[in-house]
Amino acid sequence: MTEPSADDSEERRRSIGARRNPDTQEAILDAAQAIVEEEGIAGFSIEAVAKRARAGKPTIYKWWPGRTALLLEVYHRHKPANVHMDTGSVEGDVVAFFTGVFAHWGNTGAGQVFRFIVAEAQRDEAAAASLRAYALERRQQSGQIFERGVARGELAADIDTGLAADMLAGFAWHRLLTGRLIADPEEMRQAARQLVRGLLTPGP
Amino acid sequence: MTEPSADDSEERRRSIGARRNPDTQEAILDAAQAIVEEEGIAGFSIEAVAKRARAGKPTIYKWWPGRTALLLEVYHRHKPANVHMDTGSVEGDVVAFFTGVFAHWGNTGAGQVFRFIVAEAQRDEAAAASLRAYALERRQQSGQIFERGVARGELAADIDTGLAADMLAGFAWHRLLTGRLIADPEEMRQAARQLVRGLLTPGP
Numbered sequence: 001m002t003e004p005s006a007d008d009s010e011e012r013r014r015s016i017g018a019r020r021n022p023d024t025q026e027a028i029l030d031a032a033q034a035i036v037e038e039e040g041i042a043g044f045s046i047e048a049v050a051k052r053a054r055a056g057k058p059t060i061y062k063w064w065p066g067r068t069a070l071l072l073e074v075y076h077r078h079k080p081a082n083v084h085m086d087t088g089s090v091e092g093d094v095v096a097f098f099t100g101v102f103a104h105w106g107n108t109g110a111g112q113v114f115r116f117i118v119a120e121a122q123r124d125e126a127a128a129a130s131l132r133a134y135a136l137e138r139r140q141q142s143g144q145i146f147e148r149g150v151a152r153g154e155l156a157a158d159i160d161t162g163l164a165a166d167m168l169a170g171f172a173w174h175r176l177l178t179g180r181l182i183a184d185p186e187e188m189r190q191a192a193r194q195l196v197r198g199l200l201t202p203g204p
Numbered sequence: 205m206t207e208p209s210a211d212d213s214e215e216r217r218r219s220i221g222a223r224r225n226p227d228t229q230e231a232i233l234d235a236a237q238a239i240v241e242e243e244g245i246a247g248f249s250i251e252a253v254a255k256r257a258r259a260g261k262p263t264i265y266k267w268w269p270g271r272t273a274l275l276l277e278v279y280h281r282h283k284p285a286n287v288h289m290d291t292g293s294v295e296g297d298v299v300a301f302f303t304g305v306f307a308h309w310g311n312t313g314a315g316q317v318f319r320f321i322v323a324e325a326q327r328d329e330a331a332a333a334s335l336r337a338y339a340l341e342r343r344q345q346s347g348q349i350f351e352r353g354v355a356r357g358e359l360a361a362d363i364d365t366g367l368a369a370d371m372l373a374g375f376a377w378h379r380l381l382t383g384r385l386i387a388d389p390e391e392m393r394q395a396a397r398q399l400v401r402g403l404l405t406p407g408p
Contacts (some may be wrong), residue, residue, distance in 0.1 A: 018340075060235060090403065119326035122319040128383055135382040146403065147268065155403045163395050164403055165358050170378030172372045177322055177330055178339040198402025199294065199359045199368055 028053045029061055032074045036109070041116045044071060068120050068127035072134045075113050080104055081161035084141060094168060094192035097142065098182065101172050106181045118177060139165045154195075167195060232264055236278045240287060240313070245320045248275060271312075272324050272331035276338045279317050284308055287289045288345060297370060298396035301346065302386065303342035305376050310385045343369045371399060 031053035035044055048065050050057045064070040084101035087093050105111030121131035142165040149155035171191060175181055182188055235257035239248055250271050254261045268274040287304035291297050309315030325335035334336055346369040353359035375395060386392055 005275075018304065063248040083343055115326040122323035122381065130335050132382045132384065135384075149403065153405060156405045159398060159403050160391075160394050163391070163398055166208070166378055167371060167375045167395070167399065170376070172341070172374070172379050173381070174374030176335045177377070180336065180339075187364075187367070190364050194363060194367055194402075195371065196338035196403050198404070199400050200354065200402070201357060201360045202383070203407065 013063055018029070024059065025056060025063060028063075028070070029074060029077065031055075032070050033078070036071070036074060036113060040072075040119060041113060046070070053116075055067055057170065065130065066126040067135075068117055068124070070128040071113065071117055074136070075110060078108070078110065084145075086148065090154055091192050091196045093145040094195055095189055097168060098172065098187070098188040098191060102175075102182050102188070105176055111176055111181065115176060119174070132185065135169070138169060142168055156179075164195075171195070208230055215342045227261065228257075228259060229267060232267075232274070233281065235259075237273050237282070240275070240278060240285070240317060243316060245275075250274070261304060270330040270334065272321055273320055273334040273337075274333055279314060279321065280338070283316065285360065288349075290352065294349060294358055295396050297349040297352075299393055301349070301372060302376065302392040302395060303389070306379075306386050306392070309380055310387065315380055315385065319380060322377070339373070342373060346372055368399075375405055376400070377396070 028049060032044070032049045035048055035052060039048075044067060045062050046057055049055075049067075049070065050060055053060075060070065064073065080100055080103075083097055083104070085093060085096040085100075101143070105114065117131060120127040122128070132170055139162055143161045145168075146155060146159065146161035146164045150157055150159065150161065182191070230333065232253060236248070236253045239252055239256060243252075248271060250261055250264050252272065253259075253271075254264055257264075268277065281282065284304055284307075287301055287308070289297060289300040290306075291300055321331070321335060324331040326332070343366055347365045349369045349372075350359060351367035352362065354361055354363065354365065386395070
């Protein structure tokens with residue numbers, strides 16, 4: 001019988017050597033996910049993930065600059081597909097976004113994970129860089145809602161789709177971070193209506 | 205010569221006894237402010253504030269449930285008056301809000317203080333309650349921008365002014381929390397325009 005530590009390190013070398021990158025990445029993400037689910041965010045560290053995934057810490061750092069970046073990817077890959085839907089109208093897409101995001105935050109542990117990530121990013125430079133990069137990716141993704149609207153002629157050609165995406169995300173984040181998730185579908189529809197149609201009295 | 209600790213506690217009793225409540229409150233807020241400025245947020249505790257203000261901790265807890273509530277009041281009382289202006293138009297008021305808030309966050313330490321407060325509120329229940337209460341007060345205050353617009357007939361009577369206020373705040377918070385403060389006045393005007401007029405193609 002081999003010593004546990006030698007066994008461990010041999011198995012680690014073997015599994016890293018045998019796997020192609022996408023598999024290793026998946027194994028790392030699976031391990032990270034399992035740790036969050038079983039131990040909560042408090043137990044989450046690159047060290048713990050490396051141990052569980054039987055990967056070396058350098059392998060993890062090759063793809064993710066730190067634990068917040070890894071946590072963000074775990075968080076993002078479990079976001080339901082219905083958050084980004086092409087319903088054929090901008091208002092429909094925005095309602096789908098709010099519906100999907102608020103349900104995901106409220107019904108799973110995802111809201112807590114995301115709150116933790118935002119908090120980390122306010123104190124730690126590496127976490128801040130990861131959250132900023134994540135926000136810019138989401139800005140581009142949600143921006144497509146508004147770009148499709150412009151392409152259809154539904155939205156004005158001179159709007160700034162990035163600012164619209166920031167307003168969409170900002171509204172949702174603000175409600176999460178102040179513990180006021182929206183559950184009422186009518187409130188979501190009203191928010192979507194105001195975001196898209198604005199607030200002005202309709203013209204004559 | 206008296207022992208320092210006895211001297212200290214005598215002076216503390218005297219100053220509390222002699223002051224009327226508003227003065228004590230001011231003294232506490234001044235002490236809290238001075239600690240944030242001189243030692244940063246890391247040195248900020250009810251204990252440190254009590255010592256500097258020569259007040260008892262129970263006196264502080266009488267008015268503020270915890271350090272985040274106290275920090276929020278210090279933060280808020282230094283917000284410049286130009287954040288909430290009645291310019292005569294909703295879009296003008298929203299531009300003034302963005303201009304004032306982003307300048308305040310960017311040019312003073314206030315942005316860092318507020319980021320710290322938001323972070324605290326994601327992990328600590330008392331801090332969360334304080335931030336939520338603060339957000340609801342601000343919602344009411346900023347909501348007046350939109351209520352004035354409705355009263356003038358500028359905005360549609362059936363809008364939800366609270367949701368509009370959340371969108372205003374959410375957009376600004378999101379930019380702060382992802383390290384993307386807006387400095388360009390044209391970007392602020394465009395954001396204000398989209399918030400108020402919406403995104404739709406103008407009708408024929």
